[in-house]
Amino acid sequence: MKKGLKIATIGGGSSYTPELIEGFIKRYNELPVSEIWLVDIEAGKEKLEIVGNLAKRMIAKAGLPIDVHLTLDRRAALTDADFVTTQFRVGLLEARAKDERIPLKYGVLGQETNGPGGLFKGLRTIPVVLDICREMEELCPEAWLINFTNPAGMITEAVLRYSNIQKVVGLCNVPIGMEMGIAKLLNVDSSRVRIHFAGLNHMVFGLDVYLDGISVKDQVIQKLTDLENSSFVKNIDGFGWEPEFLKALQAIPCSYHNYYYKAKEMFEKTKAEAEEEGTRAEVVKKLEKELFELYKDPNLDIKPPQLEKRGGAYYSEAAVRLISSIYNDKRDIQPVNTKNNGAIASIPNESAVEISCVITKDGPKPIAIGDLPVPVRGLVQQIKSFERVASEAAVTGDRNLAILALTINPLVASDKTAKEIVDEMLEAHKPYLPQFFHH
Structure with missing residues (x-):
């Protein structure tokens, strides 16, 4: 009799954890999880207790034989794990607020995963993820790393290039x-x-849309040109695409494309919001406070509906569906971040891409598309260059490479601005960037 699965969740004190627990409860009949280890750091201890106790109540309510362990000992959590999920934020929301606020002074968008904010989140996070990879090699070499920590593409790129863990999915x-x-x-x-x-x-595009296996892309593009319909993600309000642009693009952009194709409007909107109600990090901080107050209620034993506002909708659906498909060799199709292996012709084989894949017990097999359509190819390649140079900067602690990465990024219009932003942000995040200060 095979023992049940052990799941280790790094960043277990996250407000998203109830989402994940709900996913494991829902799919218990196909995914025999016996232990969930929620691990966090000292600074996250109180949140870990609150969210961990809610997780225990949810599982008790479902009547399932799953043990939930709360720990600050990452090695204990990783030992013999089958799946390791990561959902942490180095420097917590204070660091995110700096990522969002500092660039605005320079007339550059401040955002969690794009531009300077995305660069610095990557610089802080990649060394920690690579540490986790080294521990996995030692303590659970057969485990799959399912990374949810942003910037997910850059992190997957770094793991593929700078660690021996190849069983990684972003x-x-x-x-x-x-x-x-x-x-x-x-x-x-x-x-x-x-x-x-x-x-x-x-930076992902819908190249085609199928309804019951038949392409309905033209119909969907037509509907999207109706301004009411254009944004899908709770925490990014789109302005609606210009119909002419969308019809000519012949692909479905994601909400984050607003930052590139509507850079001016998004900068102005982000700046105005930062001045009026605070940066997104500051708004999220308030939301999280309310969520954790709810989570404390000893009578609460479900995922509260308020969690949707946090912007992480379908997170558990995506994560647990993926884990189940790998475990059960389902061979269904899901979009994930994985090694390109020739699936997109103009991206290096060993780089990470986000692409529809057949999910097997050997991991995701990307569905080859040949090449990206000309209208979107250049921007994708530019962002991939940014991610690669940024990953190298994170690993080496090379300030010049950090400046180069930011200058490559389309959201920054000058190398001088890039240098000024990098220098101010290096200083602001100094405690979390030891690699840049050891030289």
Whole structure:
């Protein structure tokens, strides 16, 4: 009799954890999880206790024989794990607030995963993820690493290039959100809709849309040109695409494309919001406070509906569906971040891409598309260059490479601005960037 599965969740004190627990409860009949280890750091201890106790109540309510362990000992959590999921934020929301606020002074968008904010989140996070990879090699060499920590594409790139862990899949809720959104647009059940995705994390395009296996892309593009329908993700309000642009593009952009194709409007909107109600990190901080107050209630034994506002909708659906498909060799199609292996012709084989894959027990097998359409190819390649140089900067602690990465990024218009932003942000995040200060 095979023992049940051990799941280790790093960043277990996250407000998203109830989502994940709900996913494991829902799929228990196909995924025999026996232990869930929620691990966090000292600074996250109180949150870990609160969210861990809610997790225990949810599992008790479901009547399932799953043991939940709460720990600050990452090695104990990793030992003999079957799947390791990561959902942490180095420097917590204070660091995110700096990522969002500092660039605004320079007339550059401040955002969690794009531009300077995405660069610095990567610089802080990649060394920690690579440490986890080294511990996995030692303590659970057969485990799959399912990374939800942003910037997911850059992190997957770094793991593929700079660690021996090749069983890594990066995951994001944007594609699944797009599928759900388009199903709503077409007024059909989401199980009937499949989008063929290709590109990078937060830079992914729907190259085709199928309803019951028949392409409905033109119909969907037509509906999206109706301004009411254009944004799928809770925490990014789109302005609606210009119909002429969308019809000529012949692909479905994701909500993060607003930052590139509507850079001016998004900068102005982000700046105005930061001045009026605070940066997104500050708004999220308030939301999290309310969520954790709810989570404390000893009578609460379900995932509260308020969690949707946090922007992580379908997170558990995406994560647990993926884990189940790997474990059960389901061979269904899901969009994930994985090694390109020739699936997109103009991206290096060994790089990470976000693409529709057949999910097998050997991991994701990307569905080859040949090349990206000309209108989207250049931007995807530019962001891939940015991610690669940024990953190298994170590993080496080379300030010059950090400046180069930011200058390559389309959201920064000058090398001088890039240098000024990098220097101010290096200083602001100094405690979390030891690699840049050892030289």
